[in-house]
Amino acid sequence: MSQTGADLLKQLEDIFESDPLIDEVGFVHPSQFDLLNEESSISSNSSDKAISQATKSTASSEGCSEQKNKSFWNKDHKLGISTSILLPLYKAAKLAFMTALKQYKTYGNQSDEIGNWLPASSSCDLQSILMRHSRSLLLLSCDFMTAWNCRKLVVSKKQQHSMFLDELHLSALVISYSPKSEQAWNHRRWVIKSISAHCSDFKDLLRKESELVEKVAERSKMNYRAWNHRCWLISYMDQEQAVCELKKSRSWAALHVADNCCLHYRSRLLLKMMEESGGSEKNESSGYKADIKQAWKDELDWNETLIKRYVGREALWLYRRFLSMYWINNFLSDSGGTSYNSNYCDPFLENEFCLIDSCLAVQDNEFADFQSQAVYAASYMLWLKVQVPEPLGNVLRAKMRAMDLKTLVDNSYQERSSLFNHFMS
Amino acid sequence: MGELATDKHVKYILSVEKRKDDFESVVMEHLRMNGAYWGLTALDLMGKLDAVDVDEVVSWVMSCQHDSGGFGGNVGHDPHILYTLSAVQVLALFDKMDLIDSDKVTNIVGLQNEDGSFSGDMWGEVDTRFSYIAICCLSILHRLDRISVEKAVKYIISCKNMDGGFGCTPGGESHSGQIFCCVGALALTGSLDLVDKDLLGWWLCERQVKSGGLNGRPEKLPDVCYSWWVLSSLIMIDRVHWISKEKLTKFILDCQDKEKGGISDRPDDAVDVFHTYFGVAGLSLLEYPGLKPIDPAYALPVDVVNRIFFKK
Numbered sequence: 001m002s003q004t005g006a007d008l009l010k011q012l013e014d015i016f017e018s019d020p021l022i023d024e025v026g027f028v029h030p031s032q033f034d035l036l037n038e039e040s041s042i043s044s045n046s047s048d049k050a051i052s053q054a055t056k057s058t059a060s061s062e063g064c065s066e067q068k069n070k071s072f073w074n075k076d077h078k079l080g081i082s083t084s085i086l087l088p089l090y091k092a093a094k095l096a097f098m099t100a101l102k103q104y105k106t107y108g109n110q111s112d113e114i115g116n117w118l119p120a121s122s123s124c125d126l127q128s129i130l131m132r133h134s135r136s137l138l139l140l141s142c143d144f145m146t147a148w149n150c151r152k153l154v155v156s157k158k159q160q161h162s163m164f165l166d167e168l169h170l171s172a173l174v175i176s177y178s179p180k181s182e183q184a185w186n187h188r189r190w191v192i193k194s195i196s197a198h199c200s201d202f203k204d205l206l207r208k209e210s211e212l213v214e215k216v217a218e219r220s221k222m223n224y225r226a227w228n229h230r231c232w233l234i235s236y237m238d239q240e241q242a243v244c245e246l247k248k249s250r251s252w253a254a255l256h257v258a259d260n261c262c263l264h265y266r267s268r269l270l271l272k273m274m275e276e277s278g279g280s281e282k283n284e285s286s287g288y289k290a291d292i293k294q295a296w297k298d299e300l301d302w303n304e305t306l307i308k309r310y311v312g313r314e315a316l317w318l319y320r321r322f323l324s325m326y327w328i329n330n331f332l333s334d335s336g337g338t339s340y341n342s343n344y345c346d347p348f349l350e351n352e353f354c355l356i357d358s359c360l361a362v363q364d365n366e367f368a369d370f371q372s373q374a375v376y377a378a379s380y381m382l383w384l385k386v387q388v389p390e391p392l393g394n395v396l397r398a399k400m401r402a403m404d405l406k407t408l409v410d411n412s413y414q415e416r417s418s419l420f421n422h423f424m425s
Numbered sequence: 426m427g428e429l430a431t432d433k434h435v436k437y438i439l440s441v442e443k444r445k446d447d448f449e450s451v452v453m454e455h456l457r458m459n460g461a462y463w464g465l466t467a468l469d470l471m472g473k474l475d476a477v478d479v480d481e482v483v484s485w486v487m488s489c490q491h492d493s494g495g496f497g498g499n500v501g502h503d504p505h506i507l508y509t510l511s512a513v514q515v516l517a518l519f520d521k522m523d524l525i526d527s528d529k530v531t532n533i534v535g536l537q538n539e540d541g542s543f544s545g546d547m548w549g550e551v552d553t554r555f556s557y558i559a560i561c562c563l564s565i566l567h568r569l570d571r572i573s574v575e576k577a578v579k580y581i582i583s584c585k586n587m588d589g590g591f592g593c594t595p596g597g598e599s600h601s602g603q604i605f606c607c608v609g610a611l612a613l614t615g616s617l618d619l620v621d622k623d624l625l626g627w628w629l630c631e632r633q634v635k636s637g638g639l640n641g642r643p644e645k646l647p648d649v650c651y652s653w654w655v656l657s658s659l660i661m662i663d664r665v666h667w668i669s670k671e672k673l674t675k676f677i678l679d680c681q682d683k684e685k686g687g688i689s690d691r692p693d694d695a696v697d698v699f700h701t702y703f704g705v706a707g708l709s710l711l712e713y714p715g716l717k718p719i720d721p722a723y724a725l726p727v728d729v730v731n732r733i734f735f736k737k
């Protein structure tokens with residue numbers, strides 16, 4: 001006999017009671033359950049046995065142990081939910097949540113009007129029921145905003161630090177199976193904003209938050225929501241932390257060269273360093289400026305190495321545009337001068353010309369990546385021409401004509417021809 | 426590639442509404458108001474809005490409104506600015522603006538923050554999408570004077586990046602969807618002169634990949650929904666001639682399910698109502714024959730926008 005949605009919901013919530021440390025949830029096809037059970041029987045240890053016995057005893061008391069094993073799988077703080085029960089489970093969770101929410105709101109309105117007409121314990125019961133059901137619902141429908149909102153409401157009324165931390169745990173759990181859930185990331189920001197003022201180890205929390213994004217980004221490529229969250233954290237960081245993040249994210253970026261998000265994150269960290277360096281007298285010293293310039297040079301060199309190693313990666317070239325734009329505006333030698341002529345030679349620009357030349361040289365190669373590399377190099381040259389101060393623009397235009405970039409673009413990427421025509425005229 | 430299978434798409438959109446017994450469709454019920462806007466606008470662009478029961482839709486929309494004036498994504502769901510705009514747009518499609526208590530909906534002005542940004546609801550998340558929504562909504566209701574437009578514009582400009590694009594908040598990565606919102610909001614407030622059109626146009630036209638489709642960010646796969654976001658932005662800043670319209674038209678048409686109707690994100694993927702709307706809207710911007718023209722800033726058919734502003 002098949003179980004009702006309400007039975008399934010109770011089982012799910014019992015599992016959470018018995019194993020509050022669940023840190024990963026996934027939907028599993030029924031055919032994979034036997035395999036999971038087999039694996040877990042091989043590798044179980046004593047502490048896990050205790051947990052699985054706890055869940056078994058709850059289940060057998062309801063006389064559906066056998067069925068349960070086909071609906072849920074729980075071990076090592078991981079939870080699998082069978083895809084075959086998602087629909088009835090969802091319907092039951094939604095009904096239970098909506099009913100509890102209605103009661104909670106009615107109670108809230110009445111108590112506002114006529115004082116505490118219910119004993120305090122009923123209010124607490126209602127709150128904990130609401131928290132139970134909203135959790136179940138969010139595990140099935142991660143962007144069910146009303147369920148996140150009611151949790152915010154309950155938590156903000158109680159103002160207990162541990163409850164705020166529980167919300168971080170739940171949203172991380174939702175993110176474990178739905179890394180793009182906008183509402184789950186929003187919820188984390190709401191929690192962090194709420195506790196930022198009186199959290200004793202806030203720096204540590206920021207660090208952990210940043211690590212969470214990195215972990216998620218490993219499985220979920222170019223995840224805008226996740227990286228946006230990491231960028232948002234920068235506003236809470238001091239310079240020391242920003243520098244530390246910059247160091248830490250370098251190796252990750254080098255392993256994920258197509259992930260524009262990480263490079264954008266680095267650009268924000270670099271700008272944060274620049275921002276912090278302005279203003280204070282200590283930082284005005286020429287020594288400090290030289291340090292900043294060196295940091296920028298290092299980033300340019302690192303990016304160049306990657307461009308040469310990973311051929312045809314758009315994100316790397318766009319990052320170079322950002323780096324060189326900043327360099328041109330801040331460090332270009334004699335940038336305000338008027339003495340540019342065709343023989344003018346700035347070491348930064350000379351280096352860029354060399355890089356572009358070397359990337360154009362492979363254009364005869366038939367591989368698409370090499371053709372892309374040549375088009376990115378040509379576009380980068382155009383970018384430099386647009387960014388440099390006016391007299392230098394003419395020098396670069398002449399250089400571009402000599403390189404015959406227009407023909408290259410017309411031949412290998414015709415869609416970009418109008419863009420080139422616009423900026424070359 | 427062939428032609429736009431209009432009749433099939435109309436049938437598909439009407440059928441989506443009736444699907445209620447699989448997990449994939451019920452977990453989307455919290456954003457049904459957005460779904461209604463996508464489906465109904467697509468129908469209207471194809472000239473088939475009369476295929477739905479107006480009274481049924483309109484009374485459902487009104488049942489999602491809260492005392493605060495805001496709308497929820499479905500009956501019993503909390504209000505949010507995301508659903509409020511969709512509700513107003515749906516009522517505008519059906520010429521039922523008289524059902525809206527404009528003063529009540531105008532309460533969304535309370536969501537503007539000191540720095541000019543907008544929160545999506547009482548819980549305070551800020552995003553340039555919400556700036557666009559508030560501005561678009563208030564403009565449709567003829568209440569734009571109720572917010573500080575100057576501050577709203579200033580905030581949007583503070584989200585501009587060095588690549589010319591815009592993100593959700595200051596410092597956020599450029600994203601085509603966010604760019605549409607920022608450019609749309611600037612267009613509706615007459616502030617497009619603040620956009621570096623060459624720089625932004627450059628970034629946007631580089632979203633076109635070899636297949637002709639547009640992506641939302643560098644290194645991403647093309648996706649039909651960006652036919653709307655990138656294309657409408659390019660039109661608003663007058664740089665649409667920097668991409669190949671022919672190739673884009675072909676890409677969208679290749680994403681049709683020509684048997685069962687509907688449009689997917691990429692050729693041969695599963696269709697959904699979201700991509701069906703953005704595909705049809707993109708083709709409308711590309712002046713595809715047989716489709717009504719759509720306004721790139723209001724995201725409503727041009728005749729609906731004209732009715733809002735020139736009626737009587």
